[in-house]
Amino acid sequence: MRGRRWLRLMALLFAFGLIAAACGDSDDDAETGGATDTTAGTEETTATTAAPEETTATTMDDTTETTGGAAPEGTSIGDLASIEEVQAVWETERQAVVDMLTAGIESGEYGLGEDGIARGPGGYEIDTSVCPADWSNTAGLTDTEVRLGYTTAQSGNLAAYGDIALGMQSYYNFINEEGGIGGRNIELIVKDDGYVASQTIEAVDELLQNENVFAITTLGSPNTFAVRDTLNAACMPQIFSQTGHPAWGDPMNYPWTTGFQMDYYTEAALWVQWIEENMADQAPVKVGGLVMDNDFGLSYESGFEQFAEGSDVIGEFVVQKHDPAAPTVTNEVTTLAGEDLDVFISMTAGNPCLLAIQDAGRSGLLDTVDAAFTPSVCKGIEAYMAPAETAADGWLIVGGGQKVSTDPQFADEPFIVWEGERLTGDGLDPNVDLITTGFAGFGWVTGQTLLIANELPDGLTRTNLLLAARSLEMSAPALLDGITFAVNGAEDPFFIEGSDISRFNATDQAWIQEGDVIDLNGAKGNCAWNLEISVCE
Amino acid sequence: MELFLQRIFDGLFNGAIYSSLAVAIVITFRTTGILNFAQGELATFSAYIALLLLNPGSSSLTGSGLVSDLIPGTPWPVPLAILGAVVAGAAAGAFVERVVIRPLARAPDLSVVNVTIGLLIVINAVVVETWGLRGYLLESPFPTEADDYLGIGGARLRLETLGVWATLLVVLALLGLMLRRTRLGLAFRAATTNAESAELCGIPLGRTRFAGWVIAGALGALAATLVAHSVVLEPFMMIRLLIFSFAAATIGGLDSPGGAVAGGIVIGLAQSLVPGYVPGIGSEVSLVPAVAAMLLVLLIRPTGLFGTRRVSRV
Numbered sequence: 001m002r003g004r005r006w007l008r009l010m011a012l013l014f015a016f017g018l019i020a021a022a023c024g025d026s027d028d029d030a031e032t033g034g035a036t037d038t039t040a041g042t043e044e045t046t047a048t049t050a051a052p053e054e055t056t057a058t059t060m061d062d063t064t065e066t067t068g069g070a071a072p073e074g075t076s077i078g079d080l081a082s083i084e085e086v087q088a089v090w091e092t093e094r095q096a097v098v099d100m101l102t103a104g105i106e107s108g109e110y111g112l113g114e115d116g117i118a119r120g121p122g123g124y125e126i127d128t129s130v131c132p133a134d135w136s137n138t139a140g141l142t143d144t145e146v147r148l149g150y151t152t153a154q155s156g157n158l159a160a161y162g163d164i165a166l167g168m169q170s171y172y173n174f175i176n177e178e179g180g181i182g183g184r185n186i187e188l189i190v191k192d193d194g195y196v197a198s199q200t201i202e203a204v205d206e207l208l209q210n211e212n213v214f215a216i217t218t219l220g221s222p223n224t225f226a227v228r229d230t231l232n233a234a235c236m237p238q239i240f241s242q243t244g245h246p247a248w249g250d251p252m253n254y255p256w257t258t259g260f261q262m263d264y265y266t267e268a269a270l271w272v273q274w275i276e277e278n279m280a281d282q283a284p285v286k287v288g289g290l291v292m293d294n295d296f297g298l299s300y301e302s303g304f305e306q307f308a309e310g311s312d313v314i315g316e317f318v319v320q321k322h323d324p325a326a327p328t329v330t331n332e333v334t335t336l337a338g339e340d341l342d343v344f345i346s347m348t349a350g351n352p353c354l355l356a357i358q359d360a361g362r363s364g365l366l367d368t369v370d371a372a373f374t375p376s377v378c379k380g381i382e383a384y385m386a387p388a389e390t391a392a393d394g395w396l397i398v399g400g401g402q403k404v405s406t407d408p409q410f411a412d413e414p415f416i417v418w419e420g421e422r423l424t425g426d427g428l429d430p431n432v433d434l435i436t437t438g439f440a441g442f443g444w445v446t447g448q449t450l451l452i453a454n455e456l457p458d459g460l461t462r463t464n465l466l467l468a469a470r471s472l473e474m475s476a477p478a479l480l481d482g483i484t485f486a487v488n489g490a491e492d493p494f495f496i497e498g499s500d501i502s503r504f505n506a507t508d509q510a511w512i513q514e515g516d517v518i519d520l521n522g523a524k525g526n527c528a529w530n531l532e533i534s535v536c537e
Numbered sequence: 538m539e540l541f542l543q544r545i546f547d548g549l550f551n552g553a554i555y556s557s558l559a560v561a562i563v564i565t566f567r568t569t570g571i572l573n574f575a576q577g578e579l580a581t582f583s584a585y586i587a588l589l590l591l592n593p594g595s596s597s598l599t600g601s602g603l604v605s606d607l608i609p610g611t612p613w614p615v616p617l618a619i620l621g622a623v624v625a626g627a628a629a630g631a632f633v634e635r636v637v638i639r640p641l642a643r644a645p646d647l648s649v650v651n652v653t654i655g656l657l658i659v660i661n662a663v664v665v666e667t668w669g670l671r672g673y674l675l676e677s678p679f680p681t682e683a684d685d686y687l688g689i690g691g692a693r694l695r696l697e698t699l700g701v702w703a704t705l706l707v708v709l710a711l712l713g714l715m716l717r718r719t720r721l722g723l724a725f726r727a728a729t730t731n732a733e734s735a736e737l738c739g740i741p742l743g744r745t746r747f748a749g750w751v752i753a754g755a756l757g758a759l760a761a762t763l764v765a766h767s768v769v770l771e772p773f774m775m776i777r778l779l780i781f782s783f784a785a786a787t788i789g790g791l792d793s794p795g796g797a798v799a800g801g802i803v804i805g806l807a808q809s810l811v812p813g814y815v816p817g818i819g820s821e822v823s824l825v826p827a828v829a830a831m832l833l834v835l836l837i838r839p840t841g842l843f844g845t846r847r848v849s850r851v
Contacts, residue, residue, distance in 0.1 A: 154670065155661075159773055162670045293821035321821035327554065327768045327777045330547045331809045332820050338540040351672055351769040358767075361683035362695060363543070387674035391683045432671050 076481040078403075078410065083418040086477070093474045094448060098455040101467055105457050110467065112137070118463035122489025124470050126255040126463055131235035137461040140214025145187045146180070146450060146460065149213035151203045151223065152242070156194035158324070158350050160434060161219055164242065165190045167438020168446070170426045175447045182454045186447070189213060197226035208234055215465060217442065221245040221295035224257075232256045237462050239449070239469055240442055244377070244400075245299050246536050247529035249493040251470065258469050260445060262400040262496040264296070265536065266524060267376050268303030270398040270499055275343055276313045279370065284315020288341040290332055290356050292348040293321040300347035300375065302534045322352065333359035341365070344372040353378030354387055361391025376400035376499070379511065380433035381407065385504055393506035398499045401483035401517060405436040407510055415440070415477040440478040445495075448474060480513075484521035492522045539691035544809040546689075550698040552805025554767065557705055557760030558775065558782035559789065559797035561753045564712070567792045568725045568749025569638075570732075571649045575656035576757050577775030577782070579633070582660055583626035583758030584765045584774070585668050588675055590618040615678045619762045623755045630754020634747050642743070657776075664772045677766035701763050705798060708756065712794045721748060729792075780824070784831045790844020799842055803830050 077086045104110030104121070112118040116129030128137070140147045154162035165188070172186040180186065189211050191203035200223035207213050208230075215237035218224045224241045231238040232254050240260040241248050244267070248259030279285050289304065291297040301319055308314040318339050320332040329352050336344065337360075344365055346356040353374060360366045373396045378384045381404050385392040403410045410416050419439055420430040428435050452468040454460040472495065473486035483498040498519035502511035527536035558577060565573040590613045593605035605611050613621065637656060641649050679685075679700030686693040716722035724745045727735035736742050761775060768774055785804050789796025807826035812818050818825060840846050 154665075156773060159665070159670045160672055160771060293819075321819055323821050323823040325777060326820075326823040327774075327781070328551060330551060331544070331812065334540070334543050334547050334809070335813060335820070338543070351771065354674070354769060355767075362686070362693065364693060366683070383672070389682065429669075432669075434671065 077415060077475045077477060078413040078481065080414055083414045086415050086418075086475075089475055090448065094452050094455070097452050097468065097471050097473065101452075101456055101471055111457065112461075112463050118467065120467040120470050120489045122470070122491035124251055124255070124467075124489030126235075126466060128235060128463065132233075135235050137463055138214075139462070140212055141184065141460060142212075144184055146184045147187045147189060147211065147213045148446070149189050149191070149204075149207035149211055149216040150218075151191045151193045151200050151207075151216070151227075152219040153195035154190070154192040156196065158195045158220075160350060161195070161242075162192070163432055163434035164219070164438035164442060166426075166428055167423070167435040167440075168443035169438075170423055170428060170435075171439045171443025171447055173426060174422055175451075181450045181460060184460075186450065193220075193223060195220050195223065197222040200226050201230070204230060208236065214460075214462065215239050217242065217446070219243065221247075221299065224248070225295060228254055228257050235462065237465050237469075239465070240445055242442060243296065245295065245529075246303070246524075246527040249524065249527045250529065251490040251493045252526065253528055255490075256466065258466075258493065258495075260442065260495055262376060262499060263494060263524070263527075264299045265303040265306075265527070266494075266497055266520065267398045267400070267499065268300055269307045270501065270518065271304060271345060271373055272307040272311055272314065274396070274398070274501060275371070276311055279342065280313050282342060282370070283313040285313055285342045286316045286318070286340065287314055287343040287345060288336040288339050289317065289319045289345045289347050290329060290336060290352075291319050291321045292324050292352060294324050296349060297321070297324075297347050298534065304345070304347075306535065322348065324352075328359075329355050330359050330363075333363050333365060337363040337365040337368070341369050342371075344369045346372075346374045346378070348375065349377045353384045357384070357388040357391050357395065361388065366391065366394075371396055373397060374504075376402070379404055381504075381509055381511070382431060383433050385506070386509055390506055392504050395504045396514075397502050397504070397511065399502050399511060401480045401496060401499050403478050403480055404511060405433065405440070405478070406431055408508075409510065419477075436478070440476075444477060445472070448472070480517055482517040482519055484519050486521060488522070490526070492524075493526060494524050497521050497524050540813075542690045542692035544813050545806065546692055546694050546698060548806035548809035549702070549802065550695065550767075550805070551808060552785075552802040553698065553701040553705060554764045554778060554801075555781045555785045555804055556798040556801025557701070557763060558757065558778055559785040559801050560705070560708065560712070560794045561757040561760060562782060562786045563789065563791060563794050563797045564756055565749060565753040566786070567716075567729060567794075568752070569746045570729045571646050571653070572783075572791075573753065574650065574653040574779070575633070575660055576653075576753065577761075577779045578657050578660035578664070579626060579629050579754055580757030580761035581770075581772065581775045582629055582664055583622040583754070584675060584761035584770050585664060586625040586758075587618045587622035587762045587765075588668075588673055588770060590621045591615065591676060615676050618676075619678060619759065622762045623758045626758025626761075627751045627755040630750040630752075630757075631747065633754075634750035638746070638750065639743065642746075661772055661776070668772070670772060672769045672771035675762065675765035675770045677763070681766060697767070704759070704763060708759065709794055709798060716794075721745070725749060781827055784827050788831055788834045788841055790841025792845055793841070793843035796841055796843030800834075803834070803842075 077089055080086050101110055110119050118126040118128060152162055152165055153159050169188050172188055176185040193199040193203045200218060204227040207216055216231060217240055218227060219242035221243040224243050238257040240258060244261045244264045246263040246265040248257055275285055289301060291301045305317060308317050320335050322329045322332045344360060346353060348356060360372060366372060376399055379397055379399050379402055405416055419436060423430040423435060423439060430436060449468045453464040456464045470487055470489045476485040479485055480500055485495055487493055487495055498517055498521060500513045500517045502513045505512050530537050562576050565576060589604050590611055593611035637652060641652060677697060679697040681697050685696045724740045727740050728742055728745045732742055781804055785800035786797045788800030788803055804827045807830040808823055811826040812820035834842060
């Protein structure tokens, strides 16, 4: 009998070892593009969740952005009288990009040369001579369609992000009604990967082999990592990736991949800056982070760590990681509440954003800290803030410059009104933030880029699409005034490098901006991500 | 000490969440002899019914305010809406038993279990198609504001925790009475112990199993409506809980409602205390304490904490 007991004990220890091993390497897998874990959290985009009643929410992070040039001097598109005027501004801005690129192409400076290299502004180059033998610059285009592939989470823990596809489709419906891209309709082919990177790999294989797509967009940091090498090797545009990981700002090594939204490192830097400016007299400040345990949350963590390291004000940074698939974050918040923090930062996404606010209130954590930040991906009022009731009051956000579509202060802007009408006309709820994110953010930017590329010499091609994407400078509909939406080839690959810092007012259910917006356009250097040590190089 | 107490309270709350679904799983197992993988999805469906009853005019939920036209007096108060969800859950259980499970009465148990996995996928798809992917916060029948708690030793015992536990214990007591003191309870035991003999003794197997599905459907609905406020109501809400609830049911012995509740407590406490005090195990691997607790219990007591020891003639 005794022997049997020992045998059981050994079996138990062995089982523990297996579990620990299995759980331990999932992140690595995800980062290297391997198999991955599941979980969910998408980062970027926000999640939807929660809103009571019908309502909901707003946009997240990704969404939209805006502008830089073109609009009439001193005017923002929010001040214009009608959507027609807004469209006219965009047309002017598109034409400016077309003119700039066309002039370069005609002079031989830009465009696809005989050496197989497509050149663009800011030293941007794509070498098509290394593309597969059967590669075509116009694959994915038919006489009637521009076929776009999209992998997203429509199942699993972060399935709420699947609503982004609805908003994107709605914007494409508008473009198609207006004549499409030079007579071709945009056809969006959506594949569900459940936010599991290994499934993203399968979905992308299917898009590459069976769906004849022109370009692909992926959602999620682990997912985008998982297929980035494949897509660049296939010379397939991987445009406007729906994640704020800084790694997408690497046009030298990954010329076919672009990001879109404010990156998480910029957000982390602004957290540090705020703490230094507002809490210097309390140094050393102790900061606690609730981190979603995947590429998304870990990039927040590593970014904050790096910026905090050089700070004289921040003395200590403690972290509690939570399983992205866990139903609650109560245990983690309780542990942080016992740490006697000065600042609490939620570095998570989706439902856990709301849960973190609720639990911070219930655990007493909010009573003891001097400042609490919720992440930019959780800016949605109806989804994340309103359900938390009074516990949401006073939270700070580095908001990525996004306008929340349900915020009363923007309700009369012509784009917001028009967006609501279009979405409603397509049977969608304009109060769901992820839907507006898809419409005003990803749908808008993809549509504009296709329209520009189509006007370039040789018309719509994959290289022209990338040249257009790497040259955008427009008035993005969902960005606050003062935030520039612009890139410049390989010199400045980040579309949005600015943010508001806002504080939530639970009484008015609105984000109240504190101070001016911060616009760092062009300030952030490229990021060649080192997977081994998780830093930009 | 304060932190330790708080972790105990947290563990009890999460334990209540896991226990409530585990009890429904156990009831199905006890009455029909199968594990119903679709139990959580039936519960999620029912929670959306409660959401409809609470927000009858919401165009994003119903498309046209149909509910307020058809059902008088909506929006209903929270307890009534929960009751409505429980009735809907019972009806859904009845429907599934009649239409899907009953035709498989003579099929091996494993086939039926596979069918419930299929049901999980189908019901989930119906929920996604009907109500979309976004999440909602379902109102709780208990006070949930930040200051709704009892201060004990510096830690906070939330009134919501007390409310969910009180409800669970009442349900448990009623279930115990039903299983031990009624003819239906006797029939349940007979049907799962030896179906053929039970049938020969005149116990109507079909009706007995039907009753089991109805009760489990109602219990699942109650569980989902009680916990949805804390985990956010969305189509995949219960899938996230299912693995922990199955672990809780297994720890308890699979056929004991009380055991399922004890199992839920074990897992809830393991998740709150192990990462807190055991170096090297972080809370990001939330499955580890749950699975480890399950392994430990099963190694020591293969039938679970309160499971019935099966004796067979050889």
